[in-house]
Amino acid sequence: MNRYAFWNNKGGTGKTSLAFQAICRWAEQHPDSRVLALDLCPQANLSELLLGGLTGQGSSNLNQLHQAKPRRSIGGYFEARLPSPYSLPALNPADYICIPSQLNPAIPKNVELVAGDPVVELQANAIATLSNTQIPGIETWLKVIDWVSDFIGQLKGAYDAAFIDANPSFGMYTQIALSSATHLVLPLMADDSSRRGLQNALSLVHGIQLPSPIYSQYSFTQKLSQAGRTLPRVHVVAKNRLTQYMGPASAYQSVLTSIDNLLASLLQLNPTVFTFTSLANGIVEIRDFQTTGVVAFAEGKPFSKVSAGNHYIGGKVTQVSADYIAFCQSAIDDLVSRL
Numbered sequence: 001m002n003r004y005a006f007w008n009n010k011g012g013t014g015k016t017s018l019a020f021q022a023i024c025r026w027a028e029q030h031p032d033s034r035v036l037a038l039d040l041c042p043q044a045n046l047s048e049l050l051l052g053g054l055t056g057q058g059s060s061n062l063n064q065l066h067q068a069k070p071r072r073s074i075g076g077y078f079e080a081r082l083p084s085p086y087s088l089p090a091l092n093p094a095d096y097i098c099i100p101s102q103l104n105p106a107i108p109k110n111v112e113l114v115a116g117d118p119v120v121e122l123q124a125n126a127i128a129t130l131s132n133t134q135i136p137g138i139e140t141w142l143k144v145i146d147w148v149s150d151f152i153g154q155l156k157g158a159y160d161a162a163f164i165d166a167n168p169s170f171g172m173y174t175q176i177a178l179s180s181a182t183h184l185v186l187p188l189m190a191d192d193s194s195r196r197g198l199q200n201a202l203s204l205v206h207g208i209q210l211p212s213p214i215y216s217q218y219s220f221t222q223k224l225s226q227a228g229r230t231l232p233r234v235h236v237v238a239k240n241r242l243t244q245y246m247g248p249a250s251a252y253q254s255v256l257t258s259i260d261n262l263l264a265s266l267l268q269l270n271p272t273v274f275t276f277t278s279l280a281n282g283i284v285e286i287r288d289f290q291t292t293g294v295v296a297f298a299e300g301k302p303f304s305k306v307s308a309g310n311h312y313i314g315g316k317v318t319q320v321s322a323d324y325i326a327f328c329q330s331a332i333d334d335l336v337s338r339l
Contacts, residue, residue, distance in 0.1 A: 010197030044116025053300025075117030
């Protein structure tokens with residue numbers, strides 16, 4: 001089963017919005033497949049979108065999951081692991097999974113969700129401490145890093161694809177998320193900080209261009225590699241939120257070209273880090289979704305379910321055109337075609 005993590009060490013690149021639309025579209029295109037979404041971001045924005053968005057009571061629906069016993073979320077699963085960090089306790093994975101379409105009919109029925117949970121931030125220090133505890137005969141860091149992989153393993157092949165939304169930080173819970181992934185989807189913006197974000201992402205996950213050799217022995221890369229684990233490979237670089245009317249030929253071109261040049265260099269020097277062999281096969285350009293995106297995310301809907309015409313968001317009338325819905329859908333289709 002392919003497991004796609006949407007992640008960048010830089011925030012604000014649109015990873016959650018792309019993950020939401022990609023999950024829904026992939027599920028629509030594969031109606032006979034079961035899709036698992038795992039929200040490892042404590043902000044839980046992906047979960048709120050899947051559970052109804054702003055107008056569909058997504059936040060309230062998410063709170064109901066958090067109030068269940070056990071918590072029906074990734075935080076609930078982590079709570080079950082804290083007393084048993086180095087061996088998987090007897091648990092039922094279904095206790096932590098929900099079906100968003102039961103609360104939000106716009107979501108395909110074959111999508112299931114392990115919801116995000118802000119309690120993960122409170123758990124973070126305990127998780128990090130457990131991972132660094134010295135116990136003879138036990139590789140404690142590896143045991144903790146496998147928590148999500150353990151969870152997926154308990155599902156015994158019930159799903160055909162998994163999509164993971166990971167926090168921009170590189171804290172322990174993000175490392176737990178990324179270590180369970182097989183493929184990385186890296187969203188970038190048309191700015192120089194995204195170029196640095198790309199460098200940072202590959203440095204953190206694959207140990208490329210570390211600032212000093214002293215870090216290598218402690219790195220995520222080294223620890224997993226020494227244990228014979230497979231690192232998630234970069235599968236798609238999504239140039240996201242390109243301005244609609246300017247496009248890649250605009251004043252942003254120099255920044256986008258510098259990103260391309262950096263990727264070309266990294267691809268040549270570190271080909272095993274990528275699943276693609278040419279930039280044309282690995283880059284997707286996605287212009288700004290603009291008003292259509294605002295409406296889709298407010299309503300918790302994939303673009304295929306957004307209707308043309310007037311929408312009432314926050315007491316204001318917002319108009320969406322059929323042409324722009326089709327444009328947004330085409331952009332997501334291009335991304336999903338690479339998955």
